[in-house]
Amino acid sequence: MANILSGKTAVVTGGEGGIGAAICQRFAAEGAQVVSADLRKNGDDKTGVEFREYDVTSETHAQELFQNLQAQWGALDILVNAAGIEIEQTIEETSLEDWNRIFAINVTGTFLTAKYAMPLMRKSDGASIINFGSYDGFIADPSLAAYCATKGAVHALTKAMACDHGPEGIRVNAVCPGFVDTPMLQSFFGSSGDIESLKQAVRDVHPTRTYGKPVDIANLVNWLASDEARYASGQLWVMDGGLTAQVQQMRL
């Protein structure tokens, strides 16, 4: 399926992060022209990926990015809203400032970027928006309250956008990863004691006995971005190694 995205244009927010970078590289390998939009560049130049400094909470940045791409590309086929943060706190520990910050990035960032991308996406022959939900938008991990709430918001926004813009030829889906080996997951582990035994215990809870890699998520995003998925819209695509297919297992 090489070059499945040949001739397509793509913007990936959070394109320098763990999952975002894997998506940029896959898109480029599949023949797309890719812009990685993120706060700062991470590592060396990636072949076929153009970095743009971009803050998803800034309306000005969103306006400018898509004005520039209008001149450069004329149309946008793929938008991936992968920028996101997590805050490891209960609601009681969460300051209003932190609450507003995580919503500004995870929810408002998705809204603003999609809002200003819309005119360019209408000019595509087969536009696809992929938002980042999470299995935490369905069930809760402890001490991730605001994060869980933002992902629930993204899920609902995904369906709303799919309804509103489906008639214009724009598909909208969300991917909902489970545990994926990223800096965010390392940070989540970092708050615990014995990291290696914790990692093994986490693997053991998965029916597949492993947690995911960024490339696993990129595989799904690539398919959703492609014309192979042209009938897929408005759905929340959980990919978690089977984690949430099971009832919690007590240790008997």
Add this chain to the structure above:
Amino acid sequence: MINSQMTLRGKTALVTGGRQGIGRAIVDRYVEEGARVMTCGRGPKPDNLPDEVLWATTDVSKPDEVAALCRRCQEDLGPLAVLVNNAGVQIEKSILDTTDEDWDLLMGVNARGTFLMCREMIPHMIARGSIVNIGSISGNTADPGLAIYNASKGFVHSLTRSIAVDHGPHIRCNAISPGWILTDMAEAAFAAAKDPIIAQKDALSRHPAGRMGKPEDIAKLALWLASDESDFATGQCYVIDGGLTAASPLNPGLF
């Protein structure tokens, strides 16, 4: 709140599988709330069943026995207001170990039994009658080694929606999906654990409610669904599990 008056006064109710556990808790609660109740099971009437509760020995997987139960219900109770399909069996096997006999037994009771009871009783239910099916959280997500049990509960959830859609507004139909309820079966599982104390502690820490469920907890919801308080509720599968399935299976506090 509900105890201050007899919520089901003057109502008739048929509860399958009322010998023990959740079914018995529902029977007891309905009686307490003023309903006239008939229940059934495969064996003879249990000695400790209150005298006012009617018993009909029935295997709900058998069409002729269900038809006979339906006739007895009409004769002895009259038009039916509430039907609770609680009878169920559980077989602890993956599909590779599951025999054809296992399939016939389990799907016969859990799936065909629910279907037969609804098919026979719906024509004899009063307007705005309420059917309450017992599903399970295992019908939404899988418990290991319970393959066809999980699947049978998925059937119950889906049939619940179909009945609500096909037979509304005459009939309301909802399902209750219990989590871990402390029945004899659960007690036995803990007793057999490598370390029963650790197993109990582990189970509790997975429940935001801080305890496991009791049959009475399910009876409380079955009461509400049978009552006119739930007049607008139909076609839903209500989970009641002390918060178990609201939490991720990966609870870092447990490692």
